[in-house]
Amino acid sequence: MKYLTPLLGITLLSACAVGPDYQRPAVDIPSSFQYAPSKAQPDALDTEWWRQFNDPILDQYVQEAVQHNRNLAIALANINAAAGQLTVARSALYPSIGYQAGATRGLSSGERRAGSQRVSNSYQVAANVNWEIDLWGGLRRQSESANAQLEASKQARRGVLLSVAGATVQTYLQLRGLDQQLNIAKDTVNSYQRTVELFELQFKYGVIARITLEQVKSQYQEAQSNIPPIEKAIVSTENALSILMGRNPGPITRGKALDALTAPVIPSALPSSLLSNRPDILEAERQLEAANAQIGVARAQYFPQISLTSLAGGVSEQLNNLLKAGSSIWSLAAQASGSVFSGGSTQGQVKSAEAQTQAAEQRYLQTIQQSFADVENALSSYQADGKTLKSLTQLVNTNLEYSTLASLQYNGGLAPYLTVLDAQRQAYSAQQSATSARVAYLSSAANLYLSLGGDWINQLDQQSSNKPSLH
Structure with missing residues (x-):
């Protein structure tokens, strides 16, 4: 019984871990959004909302983007790197098993007389086990931190997924808006060209004065100057959309015209749902959890490290006797090591870990507040647009x-x-402004879904080829 008491004490100690356990900070959450519409669809966040534009080409581009976008591939690589770090952290909790083998050949001499020198051989082989006992929980806290970092990297990838889908939709809308503006500009130029040709005939026969003809030519030339900037913007937008889809820059196939696109229904959600719907909030919380665990890692340095080492094998002058009973060797050792004086190094590490946790907490709370602002801005923009x-x-x-x-x-x-x-100038300006307004209105609907997050991200994830295989 007297031998069980120390073992029981060690068991109880090893079940605990120094440092604070993670607790989600209290968050001041509003009961509702100020600009929430009176009519909204509650389950809209669970749908692939971009399909509501009813443009198969756009659907194809969103799918292509989530399959081939380079930023998603980078995010997946970051997940794999974090998973590797977690494996490293967890491996420290287990014994490490190794081996060693060697052979020695040497010349020995006893008394200085003839024939006393001889060549000797020595062979050895052994297995060794080293184990650092995580008595204070520092290694477990390191594993906890690495696991939280892995989860944070997964949420970061979901955030990239959200951004890629949103950017693809909005860039496509901008492209269709520019296409419509180019058509309006070309139609205006063609109309003015016919007017110039007519007025040149009228001037030739003295029906109109030269000043009237010059006024018409001026309007025509001004209309022509409107086309190149639009064409330039179209090329830039096509290239941006190509990059989003992981393609080389180049022309883009169009689907439905801008006026034929239907706006998605407006989703409804409570502010509290953002804490579980938005990847950036979930990522910030996991980063906070990882930082919190590092406090325990730092505090564990105050206590001695306890390790066990064992070795078993054989030593023999004859290779064929190496594994026989008479050649066996073994050893078992326990070691405790710690710092008596470190010049404040451990205290500094603890202080640094605590400060980083405080900073991570503020980033988490700020991310939540910014998410509320994003939704309010999106709702306000949708109504105003x-x-x-x-x-x-x-x-x-x-x-x-x-x-x-x-x-x-x-x-x-x-x-x-x-x-x-x-009158013609005002009509042209109004048509171009109305086209921009329609792009802004449709983009506002997309922004609302992006600001709310939701299960649609998980559905989109199923289409992505750049997704982690670990769970």
């Missing part, structure tokens, strides 16, 4: 009517051609 699109759509209709009436009045001699030019 919807109102802007509605107003600009009405403005387009008004300016087109204005342009028609101005042409009728000019043809009837009731207004100068400057009135027609002004």
Whole structure:
């Protein structure tokens, strides 16, 4: 019984670990979002929302991006690296088993007389076991930290997955918006070209003054100058979309026109759901957990390290006798080592670990607050962009009517051609602005899904070829 008492004490000590256990910090969570719509679909976050645009080409591009995007491949490599570090940390909890073997040949001499010198051989082979007993839990805390880092890297990859899908959708929307703006600009140039040709004939026969012809030419040349910047932006956007999909830069196949795309339904969610839905929040929490475990790793340095070492094998002058009973050797040793004076090194490590944990906690809380702001901004933008699109759509209709009436009045001699030019310029500007507003409105709907996170990320993950095989 007296031998069981120390063993029981060691067992109880080894079941504990120095340092604080992780606890999620208290978070001030609002009960609802300020700009939450009255009508929303509660289960929308569980769907592949980009499919609601009803464009098969866009669906194909999202899938291609999550399969071939380079940033996702990098994120997967980071997961594998973190998994390797976890394996290293866990291996320290177990004994290490090794071996050693050797052969020695030497010349020995006794008394200095003839024939006393001889050559001797020595062979040895042994297995050894080394084990550091994690009595204070420092190794377990290191393993805990490495595991949290692994989980953080998984969430970081999910965050990249979210960003890649969102960027693919938004870049495609920008591309379709630029396409529509280019069509409007080209149609305007063609219309002005026909007007210039007509007015040149009228000027030739003295129907109009030269100043009127020059006004029309000026409008035509101005319209021509609007095309190259749009074409330049289209090439840049095509290249950006190609890179997102892991392709070399090049042309992009289009699907439905911008006006044919339908806006996704608005999802609903409570602020508290963000803590489990957003990868950046989950990543920040795992980073906090990893930092918290490092406090235990540092505090374990205050206590002695206890290790056991054993060796068993054989030594013989004859190789064939090496493993026989008479040649056996063995040893068993226990060792305790620690620091008596380190100049404050251990205290400094503990202080550093505690400060890093405090910083990680603040980053976690800040990430949560920023997520609330992201959702509020997305909700506000969606509502504002919807109102802007509605107003600009009405403005387009008004300016087109204005342009028609101005042409009728000019043809009837009731207004100068400057009135027609002004009406056409306003109509063109309104059409381009309305196109930008529609892109912004559709992008706001996408941003709302991105800011809320949700199970759609897991569904998207099933399509990705750059996903971890470990769980």
